[in-house]
Amino acid sequence: MNPRSSCSSTARSGLRVVRLLRAKRIEDAQVRTYLCSADDLPDGSARGFEPAAVSGHRMFVVRRGDRVEGWLDSCPHVPGAPLAWRKDAYLSADRQSIVCYGHGAVFNIDTGVCTSGPCLGQALTPVPVERDPRGALWAIFPNASN
Numbered sequence: 055m056n057p058r059s060s061c062s063s064t065a066r067s068g069l070r071v072v073r074l075l076r077a078k079r080i081e082d083a084q085v086r087t088y089l090c091s092a093d094d095l096p097d098g099s100a101r102g103f104e105p106a107a108v109s110g111h112r113m114f115v116v117r118r119g120d121r122v123e124g125w126l127d128s129c130p131h132v133p134g135a136p137l138a139w140r141k142d143a144y145l146s147a148d149r150q151s152i153v154c155y156g157h158g159a160v161f162n163i164d165t166g167v168c169t170s171g172p173c174l175g176q177a178l179t180p181v182p183v184e185r186d187p188r189g190a191l192w193a194i195f196p197n198a199s200n
């Protein structure tokens with residue numbers, strides 16, 4: 055057995071436990087779960103998450119300056135279809151729009167409304183993101199138990 059893969063597996067299990075412990079159910083229908091430090095999310099970037107505390111709820115965040123917006127990673131054109139064609143590739147080349155690479159839908163980066171493509175006028179589902187005083191980003195899933 056490769057001792058490095060064992061260590062890696064143990065580390066991943068440890069991370070999963072930490073993430074589960076960080077996820078805090080604040081009421082029956084609402085889950086607040088840790089995403090990352092704002093320092094690890096450069097301005098103008100996007101990053102996907104699959105929080106363990108809300109399995110089946112993939113999401114991504116976009117940072118623009120001090121603003122961090124969160125969205126479910128599910129295209130309104132084909133509900134459940136992820137937007138990115140590779141890890142964290144949610145933005146257009148100029149980083150001014152969110153893009154679904156399934157069929158080319160373009161979304162307003164501030165509102166999540168589709169401005170071009172097959173789901174014109176429909177919108178991404180927002181996921182509220184909070185930043186705590188230490189700079190940690192938390193996602194709030196209002197209906198995670200449904």
Ligand code: FES
Nearest residue numbers: 129131154156157
């Ligand atoms: S699945 Fe997103 S544009 Fe078709």
